[in-house]
Amino acid sequence: MPRQRRPRDADDALPASEDRHFVTALARGLEVLGCFRRGEALLGNQEIAARTGLPKSTVSRLTHTLTELGFLHHAPAVGRYRLGMAVLSLGSAMLGGLDIRRIARPLLQTLATETHSIVALGSRDRMGMVYLELARGDAAVAVNLEAGSRISLTNSAMGRAWLAAATPADRAALIPQARDPAKLEATIGRALAEQAEFGCCCSFGDWQPDVNAIAMGFQPGGGLPPMVVNCGAPSFLVSPEYLLQEARPRLRAVVQKLEHCMDLAMTA
The missing domain is CATH 1.10.10.10 (Winged helix-like DNA-binding domain superfamily/Winged helix DNA-binding domain)
Known part of the structure; x- marks a missing residue:
C-alpha cells in the first residue's frame, strides 16, 4: 500500500516524480x-x-x-x-530581490485607501497563493492577513486570477499535482470564463463566507512567474457590485501601471 500523506493545505500535494535528476x-x-x-x-x-x-x-x-x-x-x-x-x-534574500514589491507598495496602498479594502500582490507556491506585499485601507481591519500569508489556489480570487494569467502549459502541469485534479480542471475553466467576462476573477464568499474579492493576474517579465493583485474586504464593507463597478477599474489601472513600470525596469 502506498503511504498516505497529509498535505500542508487542503489542495497541496508534493508532485510525484520519476525524473532521474530529482533528489x-x-x-x-x-x-x-x-x-x-x-x-x-x-x-x-x-x-x-x-x-x-x-x-x-x-x-x-x-x-x-x-x-x-x-x-x-x-x-x-x-x-x-x-x-x-x-x-x-533565504526568505529575506528572495524578497529583497523582488523589485516589484518596492514598485507595487505605493500603488497597493493608494488602491487600498481608495476602496477601503485589503489589496495584495501575490504569486503561486505549489497549490496555494502567497502574499508578497499587502496594504490595508482604513476600514479593512477585520481580515487577519499579512505579507507571507498563504491562501487557497482553487477557492480564492487571487488563485483563480493566477490560473487565468498562467500559460496553458503551466496550468496543465499543475493538474497531476492536485489532490483533486477534476476540481482543479473545473477551477481553471471558471477562471478563464470569469477573465473573459469580467477581465478579472471573483470570490464572493468562496474563500471565506463573509469576504468578497476580485483579482487580476499579469506577467511581470524579467524571469518572474505570473503575479496577481487582489482587492477585497469583509462583505459588510464591499459588495460584489461595488467591487465590479467601482474597484475593478482602479484595480486594472494598478495592474497596468505595474506592467508598465516593470517594462521600464527591464529596459533600463
Missing part, C-alpha cells in the same frame, strides 16, 4: 520545512511525520540535519523544533 532526500528535507504553518512556532518529530507521511526515523534524521545547517532550531526543553535563522536569510 528525493532534498525534497523530503524541504517538505519538513514546509510543515511549519503560520501561527505554529514549534513542531515535534511525531507531528512532522504525521504531516509528511514519512517514517519517524527518517524525520528524526532530517530534523537533525536541518538543525545542524541552521534551518531548524531545536528547543530541548520541549523536544520540538522551530524554523531557524537560515530560513529567514
Whole structure:
C-alpha cells in the first residue's frame, strides 16, 4: 500500500516524480520545512511525520540535519523544533530581490485607501497563493492577513486570477499535482470564463463566507512567474457590485501601471 500523506493545505500535494535528476532526500528535507504553518512556532518529530507521511526515523534524521545547517532550531526543553535563522536569510534574500514589491507598495496602498479594502500582490507556491506585499485601507481591519500569508489556489480570487494569467502549459502541469485534479480542471475553466467576462476573477464568499474579492493576474517579465493583485474586504464593507463597478477599474489601472513600470525596469 502506498503511504498516505497529509498535505500542508487542503489542495497541496508534493508532485510525484520519476525524473532521474530529482533528489528525493532534498525534497523530503524541504517538505519538513514546509510543515511549519503560520501561527505554529514549534513542531515535534511525531507531528512532522504525521504531516509528511514519512517514517519517524527518517524525520528524526532530517530534523537533525536541518538543525545542524541552521534551518531548524531545536528547543530541548520541549523536544520540538522551530524554523531557524537560515530560513529567514533565504526568505529575506528572495524578497529583497523582488523589485516589484518596492514598485507595487505605493500603488497597493493608494488602491487600498481608495476602496477601503485589503489589496495584495501575490504569486503561486505549489497549490496555494502567497502574499508578497499587502496594504490595508482604513476600514479593512477585520481580515487577519499579512505579507507571507498563504491562501487557497482553487477557492480564492487571487488563485483563480493566477490560473487565468498562467500559460496553458503551466496550468496543465499543475493538474497531476492536485489532490483533486477534476476540481482543479473545473477551477481553471471558471477562471478563464470569469477573465473573459469580467477581465478579472471573483470570490464572493468562496474563500471565506463573509469576504468578497476580485483579482487580476499579469506577467511581470524579467524571469518572474505570473503575479496577481487582489482587492477585497469583509462583505459588510464591499459588495460584489461595488467591487465590479467601482474597484475593478482602479484595480486594472494598478495592474497596468505595474506592467508598465516593470517594462521600464527591464529596459533600463
